[in-house]
Each structure stands twice: as structure tokens, then as C-alpha cells.
Amino acid sequence: xxxxxxxxxxxxxxxxxxxxxxxxxxxxxxxxxxxxxxxxxxxxxxxxxxxxxxxxxxxxxxxxxxxxxxxxxxxxxxxxxxxxxxxxxxxxxxxxxxxxxxxxxxxxxxxxxxxxxxxxx
Amino acid sequence: xxxxxxxxxxxxxxxxxxxxxxxxxxxxxxxxxxxxxxxxxxxxxxxxxxxxxxxxxxxxxxxxxxxxxxxxxxxxxxxxxxxxxxxxxxxxxxxxxxxxxxxxxxxxxxxxxxxxxxxxx
DNA sequence: TTTTTAATTCTACATTTGTAGAACAAAGTC
DNA sequence: GACTTTGTTCTACAAATGTAGAATTAAAAA
Numbered sequence: 001x002x003x004x005x006x007x008x009x010x011x012x013x014x015x016x017x018x019x020x021x022x023x024x025x026x027x028x029x030x031x032x033x034x035x036x037x038x039x040x041x042x043x044x045x046x047x048x049x050x051x052x053x054x055x056x057x058x059x060x061x062x063x064x065x066x067x068x069x070x071x072x073x074x075x076x077x078x079x080x081x082x083x084x085x086x087x088x089x090x091x092x093x094x095x096x097x098x099x100x101x102x103x104x105x106x107x108x109x110x111x112x113x114x115x116x117x118x119x120x121x
Numbered sequence: 122x123x124x125x126x127x128x129x130x131x132x133x134x135x136x137x138x139x140x141x142x143x144x145x146x147x148x149x150x151x152x153x154x155x156x157x158x159x160x161x162x163x164x165x166x167x168x169x170x171x172x173x174x175x176x177x178x179x180x181x182x183x184x185x186x187x188x189x190x191x192x193x194x195x196x197x198x199x200x201x202x203x204x205x206x207x208x209x210x211x212x213x214x215x216x217x218x219x220x221x222x223x224x225x226x227x228x229x230x231x232x233x234x235x236x237x238x239x240x241x242x
Numbered sequence: 243t244t245t246t247t248a249a250t251t252c253t254a255c256a257t258t259t260g261t262a263g264a265a266c267a268a269a270g271t272c
Numbered sequence: 273g274a275c276t277t278t279g280t281t282c283t284a285c286a287a288a289t290g291t292a293g294a295a296t297t298a299a300a301a302a
Contacts, residue, residue, distance in 0.1 A: 004288075004289055004290085005289085005290095006289075006290060006291095007289090008204075012204060021248080021249085022248075022249060022250090023247095023248060023249080034290085034291070034292080035291070035292045035293080036248085036249075036250095036292090037249095037250085037251090037291080037292050037293070037294095038290075038291050038292055040249075040250065040251085041290085041291075041292080042289095042290085042291095044250090044251085045288095045289085058298075058299060058300095059248090059249070059250085059297070059298045059299065060248065060249050060250080060298085060299085061249080061250090069205065070216075070220075073201070073205045074220065076201070077201070077217075080194070080197065080198070080201075083129075083133060084190065084194045089221045089222075089223060089227075090223055090227040090230065090231075093217065093218075093221070093223065093227070093231050094230065094231065094234055095191075096198075096214065096217070097214075097231060097234045097235060097238065098234065098238075099191075099195065100210045100214070101210075102210060102211055102214065102238075104239065106210075106211040106214070107235055107238055107239050108239070109211065109215065110211075110214050110215065110218060110235055111232065111235050111236075111239075113215055113218045113219065114218060114228055114231055114232050114235070115232075117218065117219075117223075117228055118225065118228050118229070118232075125258075125259055125260085126259085126260095127259075127260060127261095128259090142278085142279085143278075143279060143280090144277090144278060144279080155260085155261070155262080156261070156262045156263080157262090157278085157279080157280095158261080158262050158263070158264095158279095158280090158281090159260075159261050159262055161279075161280065161281085162260085162261075162262080163259095163260085163261095165280090165281090166258095166259085179268075179269065180267070180268045180269070180278085180279070180280085181268085181269090181278065181279050181280080182279080182280090
């Protein structure tokens, strides 16, 4: 299932807070803040999409993400690699490595990670 | 500017064909093919968004992408890195390297690319 | 217990997206 | 010249998205 752009924004806050009441979410939203009913509507839709769950505390709900940020991102990235790199992570990796401006330290760190993976086998 | 999901699909075909008449686009679309007016509508919207241009040949138009696939993808990826990795390409790179299953050869190729970049300075 | 606060549900409406019929036009074919 | 192909524009409409007021409720505070 996919979140709309605005829903995804909200999800980012929820991922950060881990669990939050409506009020707490509203508190962290940047100005101009939407109406509370707007956020409530979004949350309801996200629940319908099974991306958010909640726990009842008294009469109100403490919301939490039902998908991890990593998991959600991973799927998103995979879809992108499928359509833009013909499903080849290696092709994507080489594009990324070529195109991104990483500094020496960052490149060396990457090298480290790859070395570790190579040994790991 | 951003394309909707369906518009993006169509764009992929246009990127592949480079330039195409409506008919040619329809020809490559997978079954079940949409009505020609559907594609025409999408193209018009993409033109409004300045993502597609055309050249008049007789009474009809030869459409072409006004953004490159790489360019469009690059922006998309950057936005994702901004929101999921706090704008740190290095953080993303390390997530990717950790999480993706590349085989030995692919890892070695990556290593190659990184080495080249390191020397390049 | 009256009032306030925080939340929830319902309803509503504008915009964007996905999809396509109807109508019309030009260009090529018979 | 009549017919077919290809394309374009207009109009339309359902679904999804972005946004929020009104009404209602329950808990908390005074």
C-alpha cells in the first residue's frame, strides 16, 4: 500500500515520535499548522490503509506506525530501481556512486562497508 | 514539477522511444491499452507541467521528453535522501550497501568505481 | 458540577488524477 | 471525391487527495 504525499509527511513525524496522540503530532507540525480535523482525517485514512495503528487510552488514541521507516523506504527504493534501472541494484549502485558527490572520508567509509561485505561470505 | 504515477509510466515509454507520435506510444503500451484519448489527456497534462514538448509534423505532434530520465530520477532520489536520510547521501549509501544483496562481482565493480573516484581527486 | 480541553466522527468541498466518449479535422487511400 | 486513419479538443465523471467546519463526547480541571 502507498501513502499520499501529505500522509507520508505526517508519517515521518510519527516515525520520529514512535507513538503520539493527535495533540503531540500537531505540536511538532511546522507552521502553518493544519486544522486538527485535517490531521485526524489523514490518520483515519492511514489507518484504513493499515499503515498506522493505535492504542486506546481513555477516550483517545495513541497512534503508532505499523510499518517501519526502513521497511517503507526499502519498498519505495526497490520500486524505483525496478522502473529506473531495470530492476538492477548494481546498475543503480554504479549510477549512484558516479553521480553523488561524496568526500574522501565518505568514500572510504563506503569502501569499508563493501570490504566487510566481501569478507562476510 | 512532479508527474503523477500514471504520467510517470507514460514518461518511461517516451524516454525509451525518445520521440513518438501518439500512435507509436499507444503501440508500446501494454494490454489492456487505454483509450487514445486517455493518453492524449495525459500528454496534454504533461505538456502543461512542462515535462513534455512536441514538434508539429503536419497536423499531428511528435512528442518528446523535456526532462531526461537521469535528471528526473536524480531529483526524485535527492528528495528521498532528504526526507529519509536527513539529506545525507553518505548515510543513504551506507544503508544501501548494507541492505542490498549484491554478489561478489557486483561488489567488486562498486569497489572499482569508488577506487576510481578516490584517485580522481 | 460546571467548564475547558483534547479528540473523534460526520459531512463537505475544491483539486488532482485516471479514464474515456463525442465531435471535429486533416491527411492519406481507393 | 468518399472513406479510413490518426490525431486533437472538449466535456465529463468517478476516485483519491488536501483541507476543514460542525457536532458530539469524554476526560480533566477548576
